[in-house]
Amino acid sequence: MIVDNISNWKxxxxxxxxxxxxxxxxxxxxxxxxxxxxxxxDDIILKVFSYETFTPADSCAELESHRKYIDIxxxxxxxxxxxxxxxxxxxxxxxxxxxxxxxYYERKEPPSARINMYLGIFAALWPEDAHMPRIMTGEKPExxxxxxxxxxxxxx
Numbered sequence: 001m002i003v004d005n006i007s008n009w010k011x012x013x014x015x016x017x018x019x020x021x022x023x024x025x026x027x028x029x030x031x032x033x034x035x036x037x038x039x040x041x042d043d044i045i046l047k048v049f050s051y052e053t054f055t056p057a058d059s060c061a062e063l064e065s066h067r068k069y070i071d072i073x074x075x076x077x078x079x080x081x082x083x084x085x086x087x088x089x090x091x092x093x094x095x096x097x098x099x100x101x102x103x104y105y106e107r108k109e110p111p112s113a114r115i116n117m118y119l120g121i122f123a124a125l126w127p128e129d130a131h132m133p134r135i136m137t138g139e140k141p142e143x144x145x146x147x148x149x150x151x152x153x154x155x156x
Contacts, residue, residue, distance in 0.1 A: 001084060002124040003115050006074065009122070017155045020044065021072060025122070028147050030077040045069075045150040052143050053080050053136040056107075063105040063132040067096060069150040071125045073133065075117045078144030081135035083111035087128050101150075105130055117146070127153065 002012055009022045017040075024039060024046055037046045054060060065087050073082065089112070090105040097103070115123055116137050125131050136142060 001113075001126065001129045002122075004122065006120055006122050012124075013156065015156070017044065017151060021149045021151065024149070025072075025074055025147070028074070028076050030145060032076060032145070032147075034145075039149075043152045043155055047148045047150070048076070048145070049148075050143060050145045051134060052141045053078075053134055054141055056083060056109075056132070056135050061107070061132055061134060063090070063107050063130050064102045065105070065125075065127055065130040066101045066150075067103070067127050068101045068153060070127075070153055070156055071131070072122055072149040072151065073117060073125070073131075074122045074147050075119055076145040076147060077119070078142050079116065079118045079137040080133060080142075080144050080146065081137050082115040082117060082123060083132040083135060084113040084115055084125075085111055085130040087130045090130055107132070 006025060020039060032048050034049045039046055090108060092103050093106045094104045
């Protein structure tokens with residue numbers, strides 16, 4: 001897992017895929033429409049969506065990891081918390097879904113880390129990084145807009 005300011009993206013990886021993703025991130029703003037865009041066929045996919053955050057106890061909160069893709073999350077407007085766990089400490093509640101590229105896990109408290117995602121922050125999550133986004137950062141739910149880049153693991 002990597003969590004940092006977007007301005008520090010060049011510190012981590014030096015390859016065309018990483019550069020393409022962060023070039024796209026620089027173009028995003030609160031007026032970017034909700035969408036799904038293939039940047040490089042199915043190798044790099046950008047998803048922009050809006051939703052309301054909720055408490056970690058909410059039944060909609062799902063703890064997941066992926067096998068085929070690395071996720072890069074960034075908030076465009078508003079804030080959310082992502083709870084993070086190493087997959088090695090979790091029990092799967094379902095088998096891996098190839099079509100969703102997801103494994104869902106039993107929730108466990110407390111999380112190994114809590115990541116507060118505000119404008120200008122990114123989180124890169126690998127297959128070993130189970131994550132539960134959509135958690136409120138404050139006392140009440142908030143409408144946010146965020147982007148998730150899905151990057152095929154073998155490209156990084």
